[in-house]
Amino acid sequence: MKTLSKYPVLLFLYSAVALFVLYHCKNDKQMPIYEDLGTVKQGIIRNTNDFEKQINDLISLVSENSDEKLLQDKFESIRKTYKKMEWAVEYFLPHSARFINGPALPEIEMDEHTEIEPEGLQVLEEMLYPYDPENKAEVIRMLNKLTNKSNTIKTNFQVITVSKDQVFDALRAEAFRISSLGISGFDTPVSGVFLKEMPYSLNGIKTTLEQISTSRSKDRALKSIVAEINRTTAVLQKNTDRNTFDYVNFIPDHLNKITALMLEFKDQENIPDVEVTTALHKNAATFFSKNAFNPNAFAPGNEFAYTEEKAALGQKLFNDNILSNNNNRSCATCHIPEKAFTDGLAKSMSLENSELSRNAPSLNYAGFQHGQFWDMRKEDLEGQSSDVISNKEEMHGDLNVILAKISQDKTYQAAFKKIYHSQKTEVWQLQNVLASYIRSLAKFNSGFDAYMRGDKSAMTEDQKRGFNLFVGKAQCAICHFLPLFNGTVPPTFKKTEQEVLGVAVNGENKAFDKDPGRGRFHETVASLQHSFKTPTLRNINKTAPYMHNGGYKTLKDVMNFYNKGGGKGFGFTVENQTLSDAPLQLTDKEIHDIIEFMKALDDR
Template sequence: MKLLKDPFCVFLILLFSIFTILQCNKPNQPLQDDLVEVKNAVFKNNELFLAQIDELIALVSKDADNKTVQKKFDSLRQTYKKMEWAVEYFLPHSARFINGPALPEIEMAEHVEIEPEGLQVLEEMLYSEEKQNKAEVIRILKKLTNKGNTIKTNFQVITVTKDQTFDALRQQIFRISSLGIAGFDTPISGKFLEEMPVSLESLKSVLNLISTEKSQNSSLKKIVSEIDQSKQFLNLNKDKNTFNYLEFISVHLNPLSSLLLDFRTEENIPNVEVLTALRKNAGNFYSRDAFDVNAFVPGKQYEMSPEKVQLGKQLFNDKILSENNTRSCATCHNAEKAFTDGLEKSMSLANSKLQRNTPSLNYSAFQHGQFWDMRKDDLEGQSSDVITNKEEMHGDLQSIILKINQNKNYQTAFKKIFKTEKAEVWQLQNLLASYIRSLAAFNSDFDEYMRGNKNAMTEKQKKGFNLFMGKAQCAICHFLPLFNGTVPPNYKKTEQEVLGVAENSSNKKLDSDLGRGKFHETVAFLQKSFKTPTLRNISKTAPYMHNGSYKTLQEVMEFYNNGGGKGFNLKVENQTLSDAKLNLSQNEIAEIIEFLNALTDR
């Protein structure tokens, strides 16, 4: 107390207080105010969500007819869509078990499966042609109640700030523009076109809660108008097989996501400073440089640079990496063939066939899991695995580094980039990986179309895209805009699928390759599963599938059109691909293939 009587101490305390106030009001500082109105909106929707679950339990218990149960379930899903933006962003683990795929969750380290639950599991049950297992439906509904209570509990204690809320809403528009528009979470009922207006309306209502007068008169006004126009477009056609996906994405969703950046600027909302695959300043999925490949590197020291790419390219083409200097990476990864080799299966050093087809390196940087079986987490691990494989390059990393350190040009180049006296193994791995990470041009005719050049695609390709999104259901696994299995909008996970691929395109006998299952023998779900690769540049990467046994895209499309392995009566108990026939005509198949040609980089 005596210190407060000292004028100098009082002055210091006053000065510190002023400095603290200034710092708290400094531009671009995170906004720490808890948005009570936003949280209350989540609480309100969650209360309705829980009440609708109770109503569903009552209906199922009383053996209500299927149409009544399905209608109530559809309402439950739409209620979730009103708060999906918040749950997915703030409670991603809970979101996975509320509305994740109806597939087991895998704990890789423990080699165990966690049973699926949530809305997609219920959809399979309630829209199945088979008689419902009433007890099982009620059990899953009660588990969903527990997850709903988790939402309530967590949102009571977390702080929801303006910058986080905007970031979550921005993620939601990208979720709508990829998973939503593909019908990812309604694969059985196909009700996604009816749900999308609800998702879009939720964006509008929350933006209203966090806006000020300035944006209300400018950017928000434009956003509201665009959302209303989008809803009108959706209301014109709810048939997923005839809906114009290309027009809706290019004319409505892309401009809408770009308008959100204008809102952020007007509201002076700082970015949430977290490195993400989708750059914070990307107006839409198809903006130039929308994706940051550094979000997929194992650490900051591995980040890509032009110098690393240049030296990595030189090493990629240098036979110094193999035993007796007989083979380079480029031997099996030809740039003219989208970095594949055009062969059914890779060839060993002894010129014998290996087990699998050589995968394209284009866009492989945007995947968590390398090789068909995903046995390596990143491109650094991938490069060393190939170099040291006795059948592929049979190199020795320590011997290679010794050669590099004895080469004055390489020694100088390594030192300039890494600031070390001698080259190290991790640096070699990183240089090769950096070059591979540069192999994503995003300049196909499809990309140009999405950037505004309406003459970039033919009418046949446009029809093919709409079939790809709708009737053929390709985008459920090959997510826009990367067209691979890395799940948007967070891009934290790459999916694998069990297709039931046969030994060859006659589809008479199941291929024996266990794929990812080889490394997880006790996990039934992963047996014969393989990474979902990108479809970009697919016109250059024949033959197809992990075993290279499908020589043309026509053969691949016939396989999918019949429902995968199960559709050909192959025994694939854990097939994740729907075995329902797509009923695509030959003309429709030709249009889809034409669209796939539009994914070739220029």
């Protein structure tokens, strides 16, 4: 989006023409509406003006040495104003959004091995809760940077054209943002005021839908959406305590209804899809709809698209020793289906029967990550498979030698030829069928999924309490994002996060594990040292032992580690720890309930 402000007219004229041609050629779809939605833009600009004024007011209050409570109240007003237009900024200006309300962590330029200073509302939150007058100059500096970003919003929305299909797509993304990041308090980890803010995000959706609606939906879907948002807001106003809020029923009873009704609005208004491949299918009514997610959004290109035929061939190869050098090991050796495709060992064993350096990660839901292995050294599953096969300690295979073996097998050759329509099997095709099989392992049929789809008998009372704790008091969901429960950030799912937890060698938590993790490949980036991918918690009950080193034998061990505040809580020096070191103060019963909830994530 950086080019947006440099060549706005040329860029959007070109985009409009290109999209016109695209939709015109697809004569089975209705032509999109390209009129500039001036009313919508004016609303965004008004919110931006309010945002900027409130920032300047806070600068004055800080300069005048006002008391902490007054500063916090004004800051919360700034955040609420931003929430009204979050849907637009996140969609149309994602780069700016990262520096307005992104995590208070450095933005990392991986290719350059450099860090960019964090800024924005989350950085300011850490400075204001509590407020130290010694940081006065730094708070004002950050507020001035926020003012600059506010100007960026206004400048861009004064010149860009926004169409009805884009606006709806942005509003739908915001509804899903609320259902994942919003409901977890992801962007208010210190103040915890997210339940107070959520009505402003919802009303931003409601107001904008009213602006783009016509008579086709006013007395139908729009009316239902407005009524549901009003009901949802009323629930939020009754209880804003993150530790006692009923998340487990709030999501299916309210948030899921809003996203489902938005699809009805889209159909009634005849709004076409924005033609971009996304992780969440355009026809998914909720996060928990069957087949809601598109595995192709995580594939390296169109030719790698998932098919059942590819997955079936991949499954056969996955279980075939032909992939190893001496035909004595298959992928299934270390990834056992009954153990959610782990091996049950603390650390996997090499071909020479010696211990490897890390625990075998689960392959369930691995297809919904941008970064494979604990250290994320490979971007996708295609790269992951070749890395394991060629590793001399794991399979010691050679992809070209394997292709030669496959060429001698008439069954394999016929299958590859049928799928790829080529006379000769290529390395990328071998990688792709294995990756396709792994992508097929995400079932989304746990008790939790059933509950979110309306089956209120699918979880026990302990599990329901556990989910409320998971999202609320324990703050697990600010790293293990709903609904994938991994580190792939919703609602766009374009980035998978890593975390620095300060993990110990084992569950006794007496010695720090010095594995550099992702830092091994970025030695000059301080924030990546000892960082590891945030894995999914789906099927976690089947994948003991835990952590990258397999040092934590049980989920109780893991919960005790988090409850204490991670490595710092145990006295380790972990300057770049991203996990909060504040003790969670969970009781034994609360830990039990959270573990019971995690069992509800087992696929059936």
